[in-house]
Amino acid sequence: MAFRLKLVPEKTTFDFFKHQYLTFGFSVFMVLASLVLVVTMGLNLGIDFRGGTTIRTEADQTEPVDIGAYRSAIAPLDLGDVLITQVYDPNFRDDQKVVTIRIQAQDGQEAISPDTQAKVLNALQTVNKDIKIVATESIGPKVSGELIWTAVWSVLAAVFAILVYIWLRFEWQFSVGAVAALVHDVTVTIGIFSLFQFKFDLSIIAALLTILGYSINDTVVVFDRLRENLVKYKKMPLRDVMNLSVNETLSRTVMTSGTTLLALIALLVLGGDVIRNFVFAMTWGVIVGTYSSVFVAKNIVLFIGLDRNKEKKDPAEQFFDKSDVAAD
The missing domain is CATH 1.20.1640.10 (Multidrug efflux transporter AcrB transmembrane domain)
Structure with missing residues (x-):
């Protein structure tokens, strides 16, 4: 049963x-x-709605990426909302680890300054000295x-x-x-x-x-x-x-x-x-x-x-002739 x-x-x-x-x-x-x-x-709007900068980093390492270590390294910089994610691609080498770091727009700035980028890179290199920034992209308030x-x-x-x-x-x-x-x-x-x-x-x-x-x-x-x-x-x-x-x-x-x-x-x-x-x-x-x-x-x-006294009609009759509905 x-x-x-x-x-x-x-x-x-x-x-x-x-x-x-x-x-x-x-x-x-x-x-x-x-x-x-x-x-x-x-x-509490995220980066998508407030604007900010996305930093793409790359490092040569065989060990798994420790996102928590990345976050702990950046936290003392007090950059506000930061989102860190690892990028996976079948075309990457086994020792190629790519991570994107999204940082909210700073006060009075559409994108983070080169000085702030340098501070971020220095902080990340305390986790892995081989980390380098390969690309940056900013989203302004208008977008x-x-x-x-x-x-x-x-x-x-x-x-x-x-x-x-x-x-x-x-x-x-x-x-x-x-x-x-x-x-x-x-x-x-x-x-x-x-x-x-x-x-x-x-x-x-x-x-x-x-x-x-x-x-x-x-x-x-x-x-x-x-x-x-x-x-x-x-x-x-x-x-x-x-x-x-x-x-x-x-x-x-x-x-x-x-x-x-x-x-x-x-x-x-x-x-x-x-x-x-x-x-x-x-x-x-x-x-x-x-x-x-x-x-x-x-x-x-x-x-x-x-x-409840109204005659119930087939919804299809609102758009087709009764003969067409009957023929189907």
């Missing part, structure tokens, strides 16, 4: 609307608090500002595309609920980064876009079951149909979120400093996205209401 892991029973009868004003009010409070935090405390707006527009474009898809796939009430849940997830995640002043860079934008996809996937599963049950239980009150739909998909929701969190928590603990902020954003986003799928999206649909 096959073994099946069940985190929740197959059939549950939880009343997800029992404390709807408390759960929804908590969500509204979290969104408003996040906005206040961003306005008052701001974000950084463009990156900020590009990041904002990418998130807004993703939200808009999801709104259109849900509207066409279901009804406009569903799209409003889904987008409200997504705005909730993104805003609360950004608020957490503002509260703890975690570094906010392009990798976090990637995490936000991933959170959007994960959250909407959970929401669509609930909405799809809700649409089926609206047809099946035409006389049942809308609130009860929604409760039934969430309970029927609860096992899938918990299993998906649980297994995803297991992998993310392992990465959070063992992944190292380079990806820690990205993984934290993903972990928090999965938790918040699951919460919003259950307690935010459907609640907004209930508040707006649905016209």
Whole structure:
């Protein structure tokens, strides 16, 4: 007999609307608090958004690169935000070790001065005297500002595309609920980064876009079951149909979120400093996205209401003649 892991029973009868004003009010409070935090405390923007200089170093050594030693050597220079990563390339020799060092823009300077570069090189040569700088590249404030707006527009474009898809796939009430849940997830995640002043860079934008996809996937599963049950239980009150739909998909929701969190928590603990902020954003986003799928999206649909007497049409009929759809 096959073994099946069940985190929740197959059939549950939880009343997800029992404390709807408390759960929804908590969500509204979290969104408003996040906005206040961003306005008052701001974000700890990384080099991508503040500008800075990337130094590419190279050394001839067979031993693995000790990133921690590099960081400790540079720390006394007090250069602010510094990101150190090793570059891997199959074309490199076995004894060719290449490292990039990204240093934030210094006060009043678009790029670090030759004097600062010399200090960095001297500090690194205390780790390995054969280290040399082979290239430098600077990102000015103008380019950084463009990156900020590009990041904002990418998130807004993703939200808009999801709104259109849900509207066409279901009804406009569903799209409003889904987008409200997504705005909730993104805003609360950004608020957490503002509260703890975690570094906010392009990798976090990637995490936000991933959170959007994960959250909407959970929401669509609930909405799809809700649409089926609206047809099946035409006389049942809308609130009860929604409760039934969430309970029927609860096992899938918990299993998906649980297994995803297991992998993310392992990465959070063992992944190292380079990806820690990205993984934290993903972990928090999965938790918040699951919460919003259950307690935010459907609640907004209930508040707006649905016209259950309207004849349900195939979404394809909005764009094609009925004869064309029938012929397919």
